[in-house]
Amino acid sequence: MTAQAHQEEFDRKQKLRFNKLQKRLRREVGQAIEAFNLIEEGDRVMVCLSGGKDSFTMLEILMSLQKSAPVKFDLVAVNMDQKQPGFPEHILPAYLDQLDIEYHIIEKDTYSVVKSVIPEGKTTCGLCSRLRRGTLYGFADEIGCNKIALGHHRDDIIETMFLNMFHGGKLKAMPPKLVSDDGKNMVIRPLAYAREKDIAEFAELKGYPIIPCNLCGSQENLQRASIKEMLQDWDKRFPGRIETMFKAMCNVVPSHLADEKLFDFKGLKHGYAHGIADSDSVLTLTTSHAHEPQLSSGVQQFEKIDLQNLS
DSSP states (O other): OOHHHHHHHHHHHHHHHHHHHHHHHHHHHHHHHHHHTOSOTTOEEEEEOOSSHHHHHHHHHHHHHHHHOSSOOEEEEEEEEOOOTTOOTTHHHHHHTTSSSEEEEEEOOHHHHHHHHSOTTSOOHHHHHHHHHHHHHHHHHHTTOSEEEOOOOHHHHHHHHHHIIIIISOOOOOOSEEEOTTSSOEEEOTTTTOOHHHHHHHHHHHTOOOOOSOTTOOOOOHHHHHHHHHHHHHHHHSTTHHHHHHHHHTSOOGGGSOOTTTSOSTTOOTTBGGGOOSTTOBOOOOTTOOSOOOOOTTOOOOOOOOGGGOO
16 A cells, blocks of 8 residues: 555545544534533523633534534634733734634733732642632623523543542542622533543544643643543543433432431421321332322332342
């Protein structure tokens, strides 16, 4: 086979791989939008573009879905230039100028604020992200966007759950949809079902002009890095474990945890289905289970057994 033939075969395989990835990402984003009602008729969505692989991919997939979606919605790309040393401020405008999309570049020197507060050598990511989030929330109001799309993916969500479990004592992650504390902004995460390795490969095949996230010189969040390493190791040694963990996050049973604020353990009573005394869950104690009680939310339903027919 000649060098040209080799190149043509390589290009063919790359194209097939790209099409497969694009189709998968479109499907997963579409499923997340439908499952959580992330985007509705008439929405004006501010797509936060950091210059990383995740936000580039999110913008691409949302623009693609916009063309065929059953509802009409607008997209506005927004980047925040935080005046980090060496930030290539020309890259994103040059990229966005090629797209048929409204965009804005916010210039705000949060870098100096962070450096004045955080000691040298310490991780600045937490404060930096809070300052950025506050600015973006306010800007969304200014430009009339009722939703803010962030590029967090499935792996980010799982990592955050373990971070909160190991270091915060909470069973908490990143929700696909969230209303801000003041009730003014709604945050959506369209990539909630997407895998990071798919996004990384898609971004590489697209050749996005990636801007590194460590221009500020901050040390990586060591706790998150440790969690990421743990999950990557699990993914190699136990294929499918990550998928199962995310599925578990979407299938929570409060009655089988221990948070008394989510489930009324003190109110459980004998003689009622699952111990819940309400008008819709009275248990008829017959072996045929002719009456099927309606379960309250947060209760797991188990298979019922006909004792008379057991051999």
